[in-house]
Amino acid sequence: MSTIDQARLIDLFNLMADAIEREKDHLCELDGAIGDADHGVTMSIGFSAVRKALSEVNAAHPTDVFNTAAKAFLNAVGASAGPLYATAFMRAGAKVKGQTVLDRTAVADMVTAMADGVRSRGKADLGDKTMLDAWDPAAKAALQALEADRSAAEILSQAADAAEKGATTTIDMMAKKGRSARLGPRSVGHIDPGAASTAILLRAMADGFTAE
Amino acid sequence: MKTKKLINDPAAIIDEMLDGMLAAHPQHLMQVPDSPRSIIARDGPRDGKVGLVIGGGSGHEPTFVGFVGRGLADAAAIGNVFASPPPDPILECAKAVDGGAGVLFMYGNYAGDVMNFDMAAEMAAMDDIEVRTVLSTDDVASAPPDRRVDRRVDRRGVAGNFFIFKAAGAACDKMLDFDACERIARKANDHTYTMGVALSPCSLPHTRKPNFDLGPDEMEIGLGIHGEPGVERGPIQSADAVADALMDRILSEMQPSKGDTVAVLVNSLGSTPMMELYLLNRRVKQRLDDIRVGLHATWVGGYCTSMEMAGASISLHHLDGELIEMLDHPCDCAQFRVG
Known part of the structure:
Protein backbone atom coordinates (compact mmCIF):
# COMPACT_ATOMS: atom_id res chain seq x y z
CA MET A 1 0.00 0.00 0.00
CA SER A 2 1.41 3.38 -0.96
CA THR A 3 -1.38 5.71 0.14
CA ILE A 4 -3.59 6.24 3.17
CA ASP A 5 -7.37 6.54 2.92
CA GLN A 6 -9.65 7.37 5.84
CA ALA A 7 -10.12 3.72 6.85
CA ARG A 8 -6.38 3.10 6.81
CA LEU A 9 -5.81 6.27 8.81
CA ILE A 10 -8.24 5.01 11.46
CA ASP A 11 -6.23 1.77 11.57
CA LEU A 12 -3.06 3.80 12.10
CA PHE A 13 -4.66 5.74 14.97
CA ASN A 14 -5.68 2.43 16.55
CA LEU A 15 -2.10 1.19 16.21
CA MET A 16 -0.90 4.37 17.91
CA ALA A 17 -3.40 3.70 20.69
CA ASP A 18 -2.04 0.14 21.04
CA ALA A 19 1.52 1.44 21.24
CA ILE A 20 0.60 3.99 23.91
CA GLU A 21 -1.12 1.27 25.96
CA ARG A 22 2.05 -0.86 25.77
CA GLU A 23 4.32 2.04 26.73
CA LYS A 24 2.01 3.63 29.32
CA ASP A 25 3.99 2.61 32.42
CA HIS A 26 7.28 3.46 30.74
CA LEU A 27 6.05 6.97 29.90
CA CYS A 28 4.88 7.44 33.50
CA GLU A 29 8.32 6.43 34.75
CA LEU A 30 10.04 8.90 32.42
CA ASP A 31 7.67 11.64 33.60
CA GLY A 32 8.22 10.66 37.24
CA ALA A 33 11.89 11.57 36.90
CA ILE A 34 11.28 15.18 35.87
CA GLY A 35 7.52 15.79 36.02
CA ASP A 36 4.49 14.48 37.81
CA ALA A 37 4.53 10.89 36.55
CA ASP A 38 1.27 11.07 34.63
CA HIS A 39 2.24 11.34 30.97
CA GLY A 40 1.55 7.66 30.26
CA VAL A 41 -1.85 7.89 31.97
CA THR A 42 -2.69 11.08 30.09
CA MET A 43 -1.74 9.60 26.72
CA SER A 44 -3.66 6.42 27.48
CA ILE A 45 -6.82 8.34 28.45
CA GLY A 46 -6.47 10.43 25.30
CA PHE A 47 -5.96 7.56 22.89
CA SER A 48 -8.75 5.49 24.46
CA ALA A 49 -11.04 8.42 23.69
CA VAL A 50 -9.62 8.64 20.17
CA ARG A 51 -10.20 4.94 19.60
CA LYS A 52 -13.80 5.21 20.80
CA ALA A 53 -14.58 8.33 18.77
CA LEU A 54 -13.10 6.83 15.60
CA SER A 55 -15.14 3.65 16.05
CA GLU A 56 -18.29 5.76 15.98
CA VAL A 57 -17.42 8.34 13.34
CA ASN A 58 -18.60 8.24 9.76
CA ALA A 59 -15.49 9.64 8.11
CA ALA A 60 -15.44 10.41 4.43
CA HIS A 61 -11.94 11.88 4.28
CA PRO A 62 -8.67 11.66 6.21
CA THR A 63 -9.40 15.21 7.40
CA ASP A 64 -12.52 13.95 9.23
CA VAL A 65 -10.39 11.35 10.97
CA PHE A 66 -7.81 13.91 12.10
CA ASN A 67 -10.48 16.33 13.36
CA THR A 68 -12.36 13.60 15.21
CA ALA A 69 -9.15 12.39 16.82
CA ALA A 70 -8.13 15.94 17.76
CA LYS A 71 -11.42 16.77 19.46
CA ALA A 72 -11.62 13.44 21.28
CA PHE A 73 -8.04 13.67 22.52
CA LEU A 74 -8.35 17.31 23.63
CA ASN A 75 -11.58 16.87 25.55
CA ALA A 76 -10.45 13.68 27.22
CA VAL A 77 -7.19 14.96 28.64
CA GLY A 78 -6.71 18.72 28.66
CA ALA A 79 -3.28 18.94 30.35
CA SER A 80 -0.34 19.99 28.12
CA ALA A 81 -0.53 16.97 25.89
CA GLY A 82 -4.16 17.72 24.94
CA PRO A 83 -3.69 21.08 23.22
CA LEU A 84 -0.34 20.04 21.73
CA TYR A 85 -1.40 16.76 20.12
CA ALA A 86 -4.89 18.06 19.28
CA THR A 87 -3.39 21.06 17.47
CA ALA A 88 -0.99 18.70 15.68
CA PHE A 89 -3.86 16.51 14.44
CA MET A 90 -6.01 19.52 13.47
CA ARG A 91 -3.18 21.06 11.47
CA ALA A 92 -2.58 17.74 9.71
CA GLY A 93 -6.29 17.56 8.90
CA ALA A 94 -6.32 21.11 7.58
CA LYS A 95 -3.22 20.48 5.47
CA VAL A 96 -4.69 17.47 3.63
CA LYS A 97 -8.22 18.87 3.38
CA GLY A 98 -10.11 17.75 0.28
CA GLN A 99 -7.88 14.73 -0.36
CA THR A 100 -9.50 11.31 -0.18
CA VAL A 101 -6.21 9.44 -0.09
CA LEU A 102 -2.88 10.63 1.21
CA ASP A 103 -0.02 10.04 -1.21
CA ARG A 104 3.67 10.42 -0.40
CA THR A 105 3.54 14.20 -0.66
CA ALA A 106 0.54 14.35 1.65
CA VAL A 107 2.21 12.01 4.13
CA ALA A 108 5.20 14.35 4.34
CA ASP A 109 2.84 17.33 4.60
CA MET A 110 1.02 15.59 7.42
CA VAL A 111 4.20 15.20 9.47
CA THR A 112 5.35 18.78 8.88
CA ALA A 113 1.89 20.16 9.66
CA MET A 114 1.83 18.26 12.95
CA ALA A 115 5.26 19.64 13.84
CA ASP A 116 4.08 23.18 12.97
CA GLY A 117 1.02 22.69 15.18
CA VAL A 118 3.15 21.67 18.14
CA ARG A 119 5.52 24.58 17.53
CA SER A 120 2.82 27.25 17.39
CA ARG A 121 0.71 25.92 20.28
CA GLY A 122 3.57 25.15 22.65
CA LYS A 123 5.70 28.22 21.85
CA ALA A 124 8.83 26.31 22.81
CA ASP A 125 12.19 26.74 21.11
CA LEU A 126 14.35 23.92 19.86
CA GLY A 127 16.54 22.70 22.69
CA ASP A 128 14.01 23.56 25.40
CA LYS A 129 13.61 19.82 26.11
CA THR A 130 10.04 19.43 24.83
CA MET A 131 8.24 17.29 22.26
CA LEU A 132 9.28 19.84 19.63
CA ASP A 133 12.79 18.38 19.86
CA ALA A 134 11.33 15.18 18.39
CA TRP A 135 8.78 16.77 16.03
CA ASP A 136 11.17 19.22 14.39
CA PRO A 137 13.75 16.65 13.22
CA ALA A 138 10.91 14.34 12.21
CA ALA A 139 9.47 17.03 9.94
CA LYS A 140 12.87 17.77 8.44
CA ALA A 141 13.49 14.06 7.81
CA ALA A 142 10.07 13.68 6.18
CA LEU A 143 10.78 16.58 3.82
CA GLN A 144 14.23 15.24 2.97
CA ALA A 145 12.80 11.80 2.24
CA LEU A 146 10.13 13.38 0.06
CA GLU A 147 12.73 15.32 -1.91
CA ALA A 148 14.81 12.13 -2.27
CA ASP A 149 11.81 10.48 -3.96
CA ARG A 150 11.24 8.01 -1.14
CA SER A 151 7.96 6.13 -0.77
CA ALA A 152 5.30 7.12 1.74
CA ALA A 153 6.38 4.21 3.97
CA GLU A 154 10.01 5.37 3.87
CA ILE A 155 9.00 8.95 4.59
CA LEU A 156 7.19 7.83 7.73
CA SER A 157 9.93 5.50 8.85
CA GLN A 158 12.63 8.14 8.38
CA ALA A 159 10.48 10.62 10.30
CA ALA A 160 10.15 8.05 13.08
CA ASP A 161 13.91 7.44 13.10
CA ALA A 162 14.54 11.17 13.37
CA ALA A 163 11.95 11.55 16.14
CA GLU A 164 13.61 8.77 18.13
CA LYS A 165 17.01 10.38 17.66
CA GLY A 166 15.54 13.76 18.57
CA ALA A 167 13.94 12.34 21.69
CA THR A 168 17.30 10.89 22.72
CA THR A 169 18.96 14.30 22.36
CA THR A 170 16.60 15.68 25.02
CA ILE A 171 18.49 13.62 27.62
CA ASP A 172 21.36 16.12 27.60
CA MET A 173 19.11 19.19 27.52
CA MET A 174 18.11 21.38 30.42
CA ALA A 175 14.34 21.93 30.49
CA LYS A 176 13.23 25.49 29.75
CA LYS A 177 9.53 24.96 29.17
CA GLY A 178 6.79 23.05 30.95
CA ARG A 179 6.71 21.57 34.39
CA SER A 180 10.27 20.23 34.37
CA ALA A 181 11.72 23.71 33.77
CA ARG A 182 11.71 24.42 37.49
CA LEU A 183 14.29 21.66 37.97
CA GLY A 184 16.90 23.59 36.02
CA PRO A 185 20.14 21.55 35.87
CA ARG A 186 18.46 18.61 37.63
CA SER A 187 16.39 17.97 34.50
CA VAL A 188 19.56 16.99 32.62
CA GLY A 189 20.06 13.23 32.23
CA HIS A 190 16.41 12.38 31.63
CA ILE A 191 14.53 12.01 28.37
CA ASP A 192 11.59 14.38 27.86
CA PRO A 193 8.38 12.31 28.15
CA GLY A 194 6.57 14.32 25.45
CA ALA A 195 9.43 13.78 23.02
CA ALA A 196 9.36 10.09 23.92
CA SER A 197 5.62 9.78 23.23
CA THR A 198 6.08 11.63 19.93
CA ALA A 199 8.65 9.04 18.86
CA ILE A 200 6.37 6.19 19.95
CA LEU A 201 3.46 7.56 17.88
CA LEU A 202 5.51 8.14 14.74
CA ARG A 203 7.09 4.70 15.06
CA ALA A 204 3.65 3.09 15.43
CA MET A 205 2.45 4.88 12.29
CA ALA A 206 5.55 3.93 10.33
CA ASP A 207 5.44 0.28 11.42
CA GLY A 208 1.72 0.02 10.75
CA PHE A 209 2.14 1.50 7.33
CA THR A 210 5.05 -0.74 6.39
CA ALA A 211 3.34 -3.89 7.67
CA GLU A 212 0.46 -3.43 5.26
CA MET B 1 4.78 -1.03 47.16
CA HIS B 191 1.44 40.87 46.82
CA THR B 192 1.33 37.13 47.55
CA TYR B 193 4.33 34.92 48.30
CA THR B 194 4.41 31.19 49.00
CA MET B 195 7.12 28.68 49.91
CA GLY B 196 6.54 25.00 50.60
CA VAL B 197 8.31 21.97 51.98
CA ALA B 198 7.64 18.30 51.23
CA LEU B 199 8.27 15.45 53.65
CA SER B 200 6.91 12.60 51.52
CA PRO B 201 5.57 12.23 47.99
CA CYS B 202 2.06 11.57 46.75
CA SER B 203 0.91 9.10 44.15
CA LEU B 204 -1.53 9.24 41.26
CA PRO B 205 -4.67 7.11 41.59
CA HIS B 206 -3.86 5.37 38.30
CA THR B 207 -0.38 4.26 39.31
CA ARG B 208 -0.43 4.41 43.13
CA LYS B 209 3.36 4.76 42.95
CA PRO B 210 5.14 7.61 44.76
CA ASN B 211 5.75 10.37 42.24
CA PHE B 212 9.22 11.08 43.53
CA ASP B 213 11.65 9.50 45.97
CA LEU B 214 12.54 11.15 49.22
CA GLY B 215 14.74 9.37 51.76
CA PRO B 216 13.27 8.50 55.19
CA ASP B 217 15.21 11.36 56.85
CA GLU B 218 14.95 13.88 54.03
CA MET B 219 12.79 16.86 53.22
CA GLU B 220 12.63 18.98 50.12
CA ILE B 221 12.13 22.73 50.07
CA GLY B 222 10.33 24.47 47.24
CA LEU B 223 8.43 21.54 45.83
CA GLY B 224 5.49 22.12 43.54
CA ILE B 225 1.95 21.09 44.36
CA HIS B 226 2.10 18.33 41.77
CA GLY B 227 5.05 16.76 43.52
CA GLU B 228 7.47 18.27 41.08
CA PRO B 229 10.84 18.03 42.74
CA GLY B 230 11.86 21.21 44.51
CA VAL B 231 14.94 23.36 44.68
CA GLU B 232 16.78 22.12 47.73
CA ARG B 233 16.92 18.76 49.44
CA GLY B 234 18.34 18.09 52.88
CA PRO B 235 17.89 16.32 56.20
CA ILE B 236 14.58 16.87 57.97
CA GLN B 237 14.68 19.75 60.45
CA SER B 238 12.55 21.06 63.29
CA ALA B 239 9.31 22.95 62.68
CA ASP B 240 10.97 26.21 63.74
CA ALA B 241 13.95 25.69 61.43
CA VAL B 242 11.69 24.85 58.49
CA ALA B 243 9.42 27.82 59.18
CA ASP B 244 12.54 30.02 59.34
CA ALA B 245 13.85 28.68 56.03
CA LEU B 246 10.52 29.36 54.31
CA MET B 247 10.04 32.76 55.98
CA ASP B 248 13.59 33.86 55.14
CA ARG B 249 12.95 33.35 51.43
CA ILE B 250 9.50 34.93 51.56
CA LEU B 251 10.53 37.98 53.57
CA SER B 252 13.64 38.62 51.49
CA GLU B 253 11.35 38.91 48.44
CA MET B 254 8.49 40.72 50.11
CA GLN B 255 10.67 43.27 51.88
CA PRO B 256 8.04 44.39 54.40
CA SER B 257 8.54 47.58 56.37
CA LYS B 258 7.95 47.99 60.07
CA GLY B 259 4.22 48.60 60.59
CA ASP B 260 3.11 46.76 57.45
CA THR B 261 0.26 44.28 57.68
CA VAL B 262 -0.02 40.77 56.27
CA ALA B 263 -2.46 37.87 56.14
CA VAL B 264 -1.08 34.38 56.60
CA LEU B 265 -2.03 30.97 55.24
CA VAL B 266 -0.30 27.94 56.69
CA ASN B 267 -1.38 25.16 54.36
CA SER B 268 -1.18 21.39 54.57
CA LEU B 269 -0.17 19.59 51.38
CA GLY B 270 -2.37 16.69 52.38
CA SER B 271 -1.35 14.44 55.24
CA THR B 272 0.51 16.87 57.50
CA PRO B 273 -1.80 17.36 60.49
CA MET B 274 -3.16 20.55 62.00
CA MET B 275 -0.90 20.04 65.03
CA GLU B 276 2.21 20.49 62.91
CA LEU B 277 0.69 23.37 60.97
CA TYR B 278 0.07 25.20 64.25
CA LEU B 279 3.73 24.73 65.20
CA LEU B 280 4.72 26.33 61.91
CA ASN B 281 2.22 29.13 62.45
CA ARG B 282 3.60 29.77 65.94
CA ARG B 283 6.99 30.46 64.43
CA VAL B 284 5.51 32.55 61.61
CA LYS B 285 3.89 34.79 64.21
CA GLN B 286 7.17 35.12 66.15
CA ARG B 287 9.00 36.09 62.98
CA LEU B 288 6.41 38.72 62.08
CA ASP B 289 6.49 40.10 65.65
CA ASP B 290 10.29 40.30 65.48
CA ILE B 291 10.12 42.65 62.51
CA ARG B 292 7.02 44.52 63.77
CA VAL B 293 4.77 43.37 60.94
CA GLY B 294 1.10 43.29 61.89
CA LEU B 295 -1.13 40.28 61.39
CA HIS B 296 -4.56 40.99 59.91
CA ALA B 297 -5.86 37.43 59.62
CA THR B 298 -4.59 33.84 59.62
CA TRP B 299 -5.87 30.63 58.05
CA VAL B 300 -4.44 27.25 59.01
CA GLY B 301 -5.47 24.03 57.29
CA GLY B 302 -5.58 22.09 54.03
CA TYR B 303 -6.56 24.66 51.41
CA CYS B 304 -4.36 23.62 48.49
CA THR B 305 -3.32 20.01 48.79
CA SER B 306 -1.38 17.53 46.75
CA MET B 307 -3.43 14.45 47.56
CA GLU B 308 -1.70 12.54 50.38
CA MET B 309 1.62 14.37 50.23
CA ALA B 310 3.15 15.23 53.58
CA GLY B 311 4.39 18.77 53.87
CA ALA B 312 3.21 22.32 54.20
CA SER B 313 3.44 25.73 52.67
CA ILE B 314 3.43 29.22 54.09
CA SER B 315 1.79 32.06 52.15
CA LEU B 316 2.01 35.73 53.05
CA HIS B 317 -0.39 38.26 51.56
CA HIS B 318 1.19 41.71 51.83
CA LEU B 319 -1.76 43.98 52.52
CA ASP B 320 -2.63 47.59 51.86
CA GLY B 321 -5.93 49.38 52.42
CA GLU B 322 -7.49 48.11 49.22
CA LEU B 323 -6.40 44.51 49.69
CA ILE B 324 -7.67 44.55 53.29
CA GLU B 325 -11.03 45.71 51.98
CA MET B 326 -11.07 42.83 49.49
CA LEU B 327 -9.98 40.26 52.06
CA ASP B 328 -12.66 41.37 54.53
CA HIS B 329 -15.42 41.50 51.93
CA PRO B 330 -17.98 38.76 52.71
CA CYS B 331 -17.89 35.50 50.81
CA ASP B 332 -19.72 32.24 51.19
CA CYS B 333 -18.26 29.21 49.44
CA ALA B 334 -18.36 25.49 49.95
CA GLN B 335 -15.10 25.47 51.95
CA PHE B 336 -14.60 28.98 53.10
CA ARG B 337 -16.52 31.86 54.50
CA VAL B 338 -15.84 35.46 55.46
CA GLY B 339 -18.36 37.72 57.17
Missing part, protein backbone atom coordinates in the same frame (compact mmCIF):
# COMPACT_ATOMS: atom_id res chain seq x y z
CA LYS B 2 1.56 0.66 46.06
CA THR B 3 0.00 3.46 48.07
CA LYS B 4 -3.22 2.63 49.88
CA LYS B 5 -6.12 4.77 48.65
CA LEU B 6 -9.86 4.72 49.17
CA ILE B 7 -10.88 4.67 45.54
CA ASN B 8 -13.15 2.77 43.19
CA ASP B 9 -12.27 2.80 39.50
CA PRO B 10 -9.35 5.24 38.95
CA ALA B 11 -10.88 6.19 35.60
CA ALA B 12 -14.05 7.36 37.35
CA ILE B 13 -12.37 9.19 40.21
CA ILE B 14 -13.07 12.77 39.09
CA ASP B 15 -16.73 12.26 38.27
CA GLU B 16 -17.29 10.33 41.49
CA MET B 17 -15.53 13.06 43.49
CA LEU B 18 -17.74 15.71 41.90
CA ASP B 19 -20.86 13.66 42.71
CA GLY B 20 -19.78 13.64 46.34
CA MET B 21 -18.94 17.34 46.36
CA LEU B 22 -22.28 18.33 44.88
CA ALA B 23 -24.07 16.12 47.37
CA ALA B 24 -22.18 17.84 50.21
CA HIS B 25 -22.71 21.42 49.03
CA PRO B 26 -26.04 21.59 47.24
CA GLN B 27 -26.69 25.10 48.54
CA HIS B 28 -23.45 26.43 46.99
CA LEU B 29 -22.70 24.44 43.86
CA MET B 30 -24.24 23.10 40.71
CA GLN B 31 -23.04 21.58 37.45
CA VAL B 32 -23.57 23.25 34.11
CA PRO B 33 -26.12 21.09 32.27
CA ASP B 34 -24.31 18.75 29.83
CA SER B 35 -20.91 19.92 31.09
CA PRO B 36 -20.41 18.04 34.37
CA ARG B 37 -16.88 19.34 34.93
CA SER B 38 -18.06 22.95 34.87
CA ILE B 39 -19.10 23.78 38.43
CA ILE B 40 -20.89 27.07 39.02
CA ALA B 41 -22.04 29.00 42.07
CA ARG B 42 -25.77 28.88 42.78
CA ASP B 43 -25.52 32.44 44.12
CA GLY B 44 -23.13 34.97 42.63
CA PRO B 45 -23.18 35.24 38.85
CA ARG B 46 -25.43 38.12 37.78
CA ASP B 47 -25.96 40.73 35.10
CA GLY B 48 -23.47 43.54 35.04
CA LYS B 49 -20.94 41.70 37.21
CA VAL B 50 -17.54 40.63 35.97
CA GLY B 51 -17.54 36.83 35.98
CA LEU B 52 -14.68 35.01 37.69
CA VAL B 53 -13.74 31.57 36.34
CA ILE B 54 -11.00 29.62 38.07
CA GLY B 55 -9.82 26.10 37.51
CA GLY B 56 -7.11 23.56 37.03
CA GLY B 57 -6.27 19.96 37.65
CA SER B 58 -7.84 17.87 40.40
CA GLY B 59 -5.95 16.53 43.39
CA HIS B 60 -5.65 19.89 45.19
CA GLU B 61 -9.02 19.88 46.93
CA PRO B 62 -10.57 22.04 48.26
CA THR B 63 -8.85 24.06 45.50
CA PHE B 64 -10.60 24.86 43.11
CA VAL B 65 -14.25 23.97 43.63
CA GLY B 66 -14.13 24.89 47.32
CA PHE B 67 -13.64 28.53 46.31
CA VAL B 68 -16.80 28.71 44.21
CA GLY B 69 -19.55 30.77 45.80
CA ARG B 70 -20.94 34.22 46.39
CA GLY B 71 -18.16 36.78 46.81
CA LEU B 72 -15.48 34.53 45.39
CA ALA B 73 -15.32 32.54 42.13
CA ASP B 74 -18.43 32.17 40.01
CA ALA B 75 -17.25 28.93 38.43
CA ALA B 76 -14.48 26.36 38.36
CA ALA B 77 -13.46 24.13 35.46
CA ILE B 78 -12.11 20.82 36.67
CA GLY B 79 -9.43 18.69 35.01
CA ASN B 80 -8.18 15.18 35.59
CA VAL B 81 -5.73 14.59 38.42
CA PHE B 82 -2.91 17.14 38.10
CA ALA B 83 -3.99 17.92 34.52
CA SER B 84 -5.55 21.09 33.15
CA PRO B 85 -9.18 20.87 32.09
CA PRO B 86 -9.67 20.95 28.31
CA PRO B 87 -11.11 24.10 26.69
CA ASP B 88 -14.74 22.92 26.53
CA PRO B 89 -15.60 22.89 30.25
CA ILE B 90 -13.74 26.20 30.68
CA LEU B 91 -15.77 27.74 27.87
CA GLU B 92 -19.00 26.41 29.40
CA CYS B 93 -18.06 28.06 32.70
CA ALA B 94 -17.45 31.37 30.92
CA LYS B 95 -20.80 31.19 29.14
CA ALA B 96 -22.63 30.27 32.33
CA VAL B 97 -21.27 33.18 34.40
CA ASP B 98 -21.02 35.90 31.74
CA GLY B 99 -22.99 38.91 32.95
CA GLY B 100 -22.04 41.10 30.01
CA ALA B 101 -19.26 42.88 31.92
CA GLY B 102 -16.40 40.56 30.94
CA VAL B 103 -15.04 37.33 32.36
CA LEU B 104 -11.78 36.95 34.27
CA PHE B 105 -9.88 33.68 33.93
CA MET B 106 -7.64 33.04 36.93
CA TYR B 107 -5.52 29.97 37.48
CA GLY B 108 -2.02 28.89 38.38
CA ASN B 109 0.73 29.49 35.84
CA TYR B 110 1.29 26.05 34.34
CA ALA B 111 2.01 25.37 30.66
CA GLY B 112 -0.98 23.04 30.23
CA ASP B 113 -3.44 25.35 31.94
CA VAL B 114 -2.25 28.31 29.88
CA MET B 115 -2.77 26.45 26.59
CA ASN B 116 -6.24 25.16 27.48
CA PHE B 117 -7.52 28.39 29.04
CA ASP B 118 -6.14 30.38 26.10
CA MET B 119 -7.96 28.10 23.64
CA ALA B 120 -11.15 28.56 25.70
CA ALA B 121 -10.65 32.35 25.69
CA GLU B 122 -10.34 32.30 21.88
CA MET B 123 -13.57 30.28 21.66
CA ALA B 124 -15.33 32.65 24.11
CA ALA B 125 -14.33 35.62 21.94
CA MET B 126 -16.20 33.96 19.06
CA ASP B 127 -19.27 33.98 21.34
CA ASP B 128 -18.72 37.70 22.06
CA ILE B 129 -17.55 37.13 25.62
CA GLU B 130 -14.55 39.28 26.50
CA VAL B 131 -12.07 37.29 28.54
CA ARG B 132 -9.01 38.57 30.36
CA THR B 133 -6.52 36.33 32.10
CA VAL B 134 -4.63 36.82 35.35
CA LEU B 135 -2.20 34.04 36.21
CA SER B 136 -1.22 33.34 39.78
CA THR B 137 2.54 33.17 40.28
CA ASP B 138 3.04 33.12 44.04
CA ASP B 139 5.52 30.22 44.39
CA VAL B 140 8.77 32.05 45.10
CA ALA B 141 10.77 28.82 44.76
CA SER B 142 9.66 28.14 41.23
CA ALA B 143 11.49 30.58 38.95
CA PRO B 144 14.37 28.89 37.15
CA PRO B 145 17.49 30.75 38.30
CA ASP B 146 18.99 31.10 34.80
CA ARG B 147 16.18 33.20 33.38
CA ARG B 148 16.86 36.84 32.67
CA VAL B 149 13.19 37.74 32.30
CA ASP B 150 11.11 38.92 35.22
CA ARG B 151 11.16 36.03 37.66
CA ARG B 152 7.55 36.62 38.63
CA VAL B 153 6.37 35.76 35.14
CA ASP B 154 7.95 32.32 35.27
CA ARG B 155 6.57 31.29 38.62
CA ARG B 156 3.81 28.84 39.35
CA GLY B 157 0.64 29.42 41.27
CA VAL B 158 0.24 27.42 44.47
CA ALA B 159 -1.56 27.89 47.81
CA GLY B 160 -1.45 31.68 47.55
CA ASN B 161 -4.32 31.31 45.07
CA PHE B 162 -6.43 31.49 48.21
CA PHE B 163 -5.64 35.20 48.69
CA ILE B 164 -5.42 36.02 44.99
CA PHE B 165 -8.82 34.54 44.13
CA LYS B 166 -10.30 36.09 47.28
CA ALA B 167 -9.27 39.61 46.27
CA ALA B 168 -10.47 39.18 42.69
CA GLY B 169 -13.73 37.60 43.82
CA ALA B 170 -14.40 40.51 46.15
CA ALA B 171 -13.69 43.05 43.42
CA CYS B 172 -16.10 41.27 41.09
CA ASP B 173 -18.77 40.94 43.81
CA LYS B 174 -18.51 44.68 44.55
CA MET B 175 -19.55 45.19 40.90
CA LEU B 176 -16.32 47.02 40.05
CA ASP B 177 -15.66 47.40 36.34
CA PHE B 178 -13.53 45.00 34.28
CA ASP B 179 -10.39 47.17 34.45
CA ALA B 180 -10.60 47.50 38.23
CA CYS B 181 -11.23 43.78 38.76
CA GLU B 182 -8.25 42.90 36.57
CA ARG B 183 -6.02 45.45 38.29
CA ILE B 184 -6.91 44.20 41.75
CA ALA B 185 -6.40 40.57 40.69
CA ARG B 186 -2.91 41.40 39.39
CA LYS B 187 -2.07 43.40 42.47
CA ALA B 188 -3.20 40.58 44.76
CA ASN B 189 -0.92 38.22 42.87
CA ASP B 190 2.02 40.63 43.07
